[in-house]
Amino acid sequence: MTDDARTIHATTIAIRHGEDWRAVLLTGRSGSGKSDLALRLIDRGAMLVADDYTDLRRDGDRLIATPPPRIAGQIEVRGIGIVAMAHLAEAPVAMVAVLDGVVERMPEPVAHTLAGVTVPGTVIAPFEASAAIRVERALAVLTPA
Numbered sequence: 001m002t003d004d005a006r007t008i009h010a011t012t013i014a015i016r017h018g019e020d021w022r023a024v025l026l027t028g029r030s031g032s033g034k035s036d037l038a039l040r041l042i043d044r045g046a047m048l049v050a051d052d053y054t055d056l057r058r059d060g061d062r063l064i065a066t067p068p069p070r071i072a073g074q075i076e077v078r079g080i081g082i083v084a085m086a087h088l089a090e091a092p093v094a095m096v097a098v099l100d101g102v103v104e105r106m107p108e109p110v111a112h113t114l115a116g117v118t119v120p121g122t123v124i125a126p127f128e129a130s131a132a133i134r135v136e137r138a139l140a141v142l143t144p145a
Contacts, residue, residue, distance in 0.1 A: 004058035004115050011038045011075075012049035012065045014091035015139055022143065023049055023065045023091035024135060025114075026126075028099035033126030035076050037099065040132040048087040051075040056093070056115045063093040063117035094143045096121035097135055109142075 011034035014021035024041075026034045035051055042048060050067035051074060057064050066089065067073070073087045096112040101123035110121045120142040124134055 005056065006115050007053055007055050007068060008114065009052070010054045010096075011035055011051045012054045012067075012091070012093075013038045013041045013046040014049050014065075014088050015041070015046045015136060021047065021088060021091045022094035022139060024139060025054060025065065025093060025096045026099060026135075027096060028126070032100040033131075034099060035078065037124070037126040037131055037135070038075065039077065041135060042085070044132055044136070047091075048073075048075055048085050049091050050087070058115045058117055061117065063115055063119060064090050065093050066090045093117070093119055095119060095139050097124045097138065098122070099124055099126040 010025040010027045012023050012025050014023045026037055028034055049065050053068050055066045055068050067087060073084055074082050075085045077083050096119055103123050103125050111118050112121045122138045124131055
């Protein structure tokens with residue numbers, strides 16, 4: 001891959017904003033809750049882009065997320081296994097949610113630069129009951145466009 005493209009350890013979901021989709025990269029170590037939180041967001045209307053690994057590429061000033069071909073349309077449901085799921089072939093990345101960091105009560109703005117594109121980010125405690133809602137609210141606050 002070039003400097004404008006890379007694969008990262010992240011589960012990616014997309015949340016509808018008007019007629020468009022905005023992708024959120026859920027990052028964290030194995031077992032941090034990426035797929036679990038993705039399932040809860042999907043239950044609230046989000047779409048899967050990629051589970052566990054996400055291909056990223058720069059397209060002008062946008063960062064585009066796509067699933068690696070060998071895992072497209074699949075998600076790991078712990079205790080059940082790998083299951084097929086509807087997914088988007090690609091979506092522009094709007095935010096990074098780190099799942100294994102320290103959640104600050106009143107955080108300072110954070111940004112992540114991936115494949116040469118900077119996107120806002122936050123830290124989410126993935127197993128809290130409100131985690132899916134917090135991702136949606138963070139997306140609305142950090143990327144109001």
